[in-house]
Amino acid sequence: MGPASLDFIGVTKRYGAVTAVDDVSFRCEAGSLTTLLGPSGCGKTTTLRMIAGLELASEGRILIDGKDVTHLSAAERDVTMVFQSYALFPHMNVLDNVMYGPRSSGIGKAQAAEMAREKLGLLGLSGYDTRLPSELSGGQQQRVAVARALVLEPSILLFDEPLSNLDARLRRKVREDIRALQKDLGLTVVYVTHDQEEALAVSDEVIVMSNARIAQKASPRELWNAPANLFVADFIGDANVVDGTIASVAGDTAVLDLAGASVEAPARGLAPGPVKVALRPDALRLAPLAASDAGGLTGTVRTASYLGKHMEYEIETPLGELFVVAPADGDEVGAGAEVRLLPKGHGIAVIPQ
Amino acid sequence: MPRRSKARHRPPTDRIAMIDRFPVILAAAGLIGPAALAYHADDGTRLAGALAAGHAAPALGCLALVLAAGASFAGAQRASALFGAVGGMLALVAMILAGFFPALAAGIGFADNEVGRPIGPGAGILALALVALFAGAIARFGAFRNDRFVSVSVITIGTLVVLFVFWPVLRMLSEAFQGESEARAAVFLDRLLQGDIWSLACLWSTARCGVAPNTVILGILAAFFSTTLALGLALLAVRTNVRFPRAFDALAILPIITPPFVIGLALIVLFGRTGLVTGALWDWFGIPRSRWLYGLPGVLLAQVLSQVPLSFLILVGSLKALSPTLEEAAQTLRATRTRILMTVTLPLLLPAIANTYLLAFVESLADFGNPLVLGGNFEVLSTKIFFAVVGAQHEPGRAAVLAMVLLAFTLAAFLLQMRLLANASFVTVSGKGDSGVPAALPKGLPAGLWSVIIPWIGLTIAVYSIVLIGGFVKDIGRFDMTPTLDHLRTGFLVEWTDNGLFWAGSAWDSFWTTVLVSAAAAPLTAIIGLLTAYVLARQKFHGRRSLEFLTMLSFAIPGTVIGVAYILAFNVPPVEITGTGFILIACFVFRNMPVGVRAGIAALSQIDPSLDEASATLRARTGRTLVAVVLPLMKPAIVATLIFSFVHAMTAVSAIIFLVTARYNMATAYIVGRVEAGEYSLAIAYCAFMIVFMIVAIATIRLLVGEARLGRRGSEAIAAGGH
Numbered sequence A: 001m002g003p004a005s006l007d008f009i010g011v012t013k014r015y016g017a018v019t020a021v022d023d024v025s026f027r028c029e030a031g032s033l034t035t036l037l038g039p040s041g042c043g044k045t046t047t048l049r050m051i052a053g054l055e056l057a058s059e060g061r062i063l064i065d066g067k068d069v070t071h072l073s074a075a076e077r078d079v080t081m082v083f084q085s086y087a088l089f090p091h092m093n094v095l096d097n098v099m100y101g102p103r104s105s106g107i108g109k110a111q112a113a114e115m116a117r118e119k120l121g122l123l124g125l126s127g128y129d130t131r132l133p134s135e136l137s138g139g140q141q142q143r144v145a146v147a148r149a150l151v152l153e154p155s156i157l158l159f160d161e162p163l164s165n166l167d168a169r170l171r172r173k174v175r176e177d178i179r180a181l182q183k184d185l186g187l188t189v190v191y192v193t194h195d196q197e198e199a200l201a202v203s204d205e206v207i208v209m210s211n212a213r214i215a216q217k218a219s220p221r222e223l224w225n226a227p228a229n230l231f232v233a234d235f236i237g238d239a240n241v242v243d244g245t246i247a248s249v250a251g252d253t254a255v256l257d258l259a260g261a262s263v264e265a266p267a268r269g270l271a272p273g274p275v276k277v278a279l280r281p282d283a284l285r286l287a288p289l290a291a292s293d294a295g296g297l298t299g300t301v302r303t304a305s306y307l308g309k310h311m312e313y314e315i316e317t318p319l320g321e322l323f324v325v326a327p328a329d330g331d332e333v334g335a336g337a338e339v340r341l342l343p344k345g346h347g348i349a350v351i352p353q
Numbered sequence B: 001m002p003r004r005s006k007a008r009h010r011p012p013t014d015r016i017a018m019i020d021r022f023p024v025i026l027a028a029a030g031l032i033g034p035a036a037l038a039y040h041a042d043d044g045t046r047l048a049g050a051l052a053a054g055h056a057a058p059a060l061g062c063l064a065l066v067l068a069a070g071a072s073f074a075g076a077q078r079a080s081a082l083f084g085a086v087g088g089m090l091a092l093v094a095m096i097l098a099g100f101f102p103a104l105a106a107g108i109g110f111a112d113n114e115v116g117r118p119i120g121p122g123a124g125i126l127a128l129a130l131v132a133l134f135a136g137a138i139a140r141f142g143a144f145r146n147d148r149f150v151s152v153s154v155i156t157i158g159t160l161v162v163l164f165v166f167w168p169v170l171r172m173l174s175e176a177f178q179g180e181s182e183a184r185a186a187v188f189l190d191r192l193l194q195g196d197i198w199s200l201a202c203l204w205s206t207a208r209c210g211v212a213p214n215t216v217i218l219g220i221l222a223a224f225f226s227t228t229l230a231l232g233l234a235l236l237a238v239r240t241n242v243r244f245p246r247a248f249d250a251l252a253i254l255p256i257i258t259p260p261f262v263i264g265l266a267l268i269v270l271f272g273r274t275g276l277v278t279g280a281l282w283d284w285f286g287i288p289r290s291r292w293l294y295g296l297p298g299v300l301l302a303q304v305l306s307q308v309p310l311s312f313l314i315l316v317g318s319l320k321a322l323s324p325t326l327e328e329a330a331q332t333l334r335a336t337r338t339r340i341l342m343t344v345t346l347p348l349l350l351p352a353i354a355n356t357y358l359l360a361f362v363e364s365l366a367d368f369g370n371p372l373v374l375g376g377n378f379e380v381l382s383t384k385i386f387f388a389v390v391g392a393q394h395e396p397g398r399a400a401v402l403a404m405v406l407l408a409f410t411l412a413a414f415l416l417q418m419r420l421l422a423n424a425s426f427v428t429v430s431g432k433g434d435s436g437v438p439a440a441l442p443k444g445l446p447a448g449l450w451s452v453i454i455p456w457i458g459l460t461i462a463v464y465s466i467v468l469i470g471g472f473v474k475d476i477g478r479f480d481m482t483p484t485l486d487h488l489r490t491g492f493l494v495e496w497t498d499n500g501l502f503w504a505g506s507a508w509d510s511f512w513t514t515v516l517v518s519a520a521a522a523p524l525t526a527i528i529g530l531l532t533a534y535v536l537a538r539q540k541f542h543g544r545r546s547l548e549f550l551t552m553l554s555f556a557i558p559g560t561v562i563g564v565a566y567i568l569a570f571n572v573p574p575v576e577i578t579g580t581g582f583i584l585i586a587c588f589v590f591r592n593m594p595v596g597v598r599a600g601i602a603a604l605s606q607i608d609p610s611l612d613e614a615s616a617t618l619r620a621r622t623g624r625t626l627v628a629v630v631l632p633l634m635k636p637a638i639v640a641t642l643i644f645s646f647v648h649a650m651t652a653v654s655a656i657i658f659l660v661t662a663r664y665n666m667a668t669a670y671i672v673g674r675v676e677a678g679e680y681s682l683a684i685a686y687c688a689f690m691i692v693f694m695i696v697a698i699a700t701i702r703l704l705v706g707e708a709r710l711g712r713r714g715s716e717a718i719a720a721g722g723h
């Protein structure tokens, strides 16, 4: 049996008075990688643990491959998990750790060892069989944890912030490895992170959570270009959220009036009228105030920070203070300068309310 | 298509459809047990006899077991669970009715007489099987989050704790209200409001105080002195650069393996009217011999001597756990050494100090051996209880009232301690080893401490020297130091005869009984204690707090109280076990179980719960997780619990002095007998023999269980935090 789909139907989890997950419904397709993304305490880990069966839902139903598993314990679900702390058994060597799953399922020693060696090989860990977890580097420990979770070929594989104990450089490589493995083996993966770059980079779909509820579920591209609400617009990519007006709509394109400046953006089915608009930090270009092409916004630079590959500005405009990122290509301006901000033609989205 | 191995192993959901061996095994045990062993203890009737006599309880029990097992064989798991839950429940209710409410049971035809009959081991096995059957069955219906292992563990442990802790105490309380008169409250109040319990006359006259004030005053003083000395010792050990010799560690364990009254005995030899020091003082300085030792001073001295090492261990641990960063911060704020000690170190240590104090207080209240040996006319509750039971006028009702008073004191201290520990969270013990240098002690303090501590250490060494050599000289009481093996020979002579070894010594009987009972109790204590720790620390279920409270409660019950409670509860049907070895084992298991629970909870808090969870997601049921993952990581706690319960069983006096019989005499009871007969040398020789034996036993336990193998960075790997 291959990878399975996952359905949450109206799932709620309460801890006493705290509602950690509130009436959440979603579906993950078989063979896809879905990330749960959100600020601290929004209920990501709790959601993941309910998929694993480590917490039982207070309300609602959980289906794996269409079968109701709501009341099954972790040991009875075909789901494995890579823990944030890896949770390798410190008193067992690498091989015994990876063999643990098959042995618990009643598979004979020889066959379990063979299954374990296969997965260890897949993760480039052949030859480490007799090492104890304490004798491995953080990256190696992480791969042992992945091998251990893979060896049972679960319907669903879960990751809880798997990269948080790795250094920044290793993080990028490991996340690519996980994505490649997921695609090669066609696994259904649910992945928790609070790093949005990581989420956008590896996912087929991202579920943004906020206050125990789902704020938006979409592909990375859609999430960026068409945030469903203020929270998502604000949370993803540091967008500036400003007040504007839809002046007119032609087909799929709306013409917006932003404090007098006229810009175009996808209409997303909205009618003319006042609207909230998300401006990505890189949606605007800085030009000298004297430039002939009028339009855009004028503003005064409050702060300018040099970050090597780009500049970050805070600019006072009629729309309010805007956060703008521009290439550090030698045309930087300093604090106090008067500038004109021109739309680049992307990175502006109206937010449906 | 991605690569996948050929065999897909999918045990999960279809397990439920397989034959479930659990009810089958229980049925086998529950039927074979009473078939082979007595169902009724009085006439030895087995299961067949009980069924033939038409008793409802065994019949219902057999029916429930057979139906549950049969349904499981047939693959009907839900039916099996239904039979287990309903049938098991009904059978247990019938057993409880027949056992505890015989009059009522006889009325509805459940029992054949109105006074009830003692149950035998067979009935005990049947009852346990039914409890497990019932617990396993209700887990199928969603109890304990469907986790049968947890369900069976919690319900079985709960039943046993209720039977062996809660019920005896309850039984004892009810005894306090029973007397000649029908007016229960009057009987109780009359017993309670006696002058010899509450009188405070000693405060203003030469008359004696009641036992309750005596006990409390002794407890307060013993706790004060032992905590103060231990704190001084701990400051010297941790905060000065004196290297305490390694022998010091051994000294710390000695009091744990010495029978509690031995120190009192050694003090008599040193300071009694004819003691070594007393004699020397008379000979050299003309200080007259006196009986000052017998009474409050002697008991206090003995209790402080035995309590200091334990308090020292606790305080050293807390002192080491204090992060030096805080003291460094104070130093950078220009605080003087004295100011740092008074405003940072001691306040942070305060919860630990208070905890040590309360622990010493409870220990003093519960102590029976030293007041018995040294008390003289100074009576405390524990000895008074003892004499009310074994004395000339056998007064169980009065003993029960005294026991209630004692229990009230220890419970109050215990509850205070619980609150204190609950609020003590600001003593942060971070897993990360904070580096930093703790502040030095104020100038002059170390010297002052040494001047008190050195004589104290000298006294401790003198006391233990007496214990170690006293048995091997002719008469240490009269300072006749001619070496001899006579005393050892009297107690522990082994002869070769034609029929093989002959244990000729007079002490062998009690010694072997003690060893056997202790060796049987230790693993049981470890299993029950650590299992309880596991379900308390790692599982969520309704009634978790009550179970925790019940297990901790038995910690607060002094041995004398348990002793009285046991003889009152267990020398009548249905569980009539006084005079058997079983009651001794049960007594030790449930008295020492809280230590296992605490050690287990402490060990589990060091083990990242995601290890258990990882095991669960890898298809391991709770039982396997416990055996394969948790227990190997808890080895130090297992060793500690085994050692503690074994040693405590070997050296306990207070509870078992009520429970021993001629057939099952225990070493400590035998030694107390020798002391009362004035045979000090034999008593001391016996103690020395036991101490040596226990040291060997401890080394053996360490060797057998071994240490956890975790590699060089092991401790980090276990403690690696979760979220």
Ligand SMILES: Nc1ncnc2c1ncn2[C@@H]1O[C@H](COP(=O)(O)OP(=O)(O)OP(=O)(O)O)[C@@H](O)[C@H]1O
Binding pocket: A015, A018, A019, A020, A038, A039, A040, A041, A042, A043, A044, A045, A046, A047, A194, B723
């Ligand atoms: N065992 C528990 N008891 C009580 N409340 C809990 C428990 N576990 C989680 N919570 C609460 O539920 C909410 C969601 O917690 P959760 O661990 O799912 O957050 P998260 O999204 O994973 O956060 P983070 O990114 O910080 O890990 C939080 O408010 C948390 O305090």
Ligand SMILES: [Mg+2]
Binding pocket: A044, A045, A046, B723
């Ligand atoms: Mg989390």
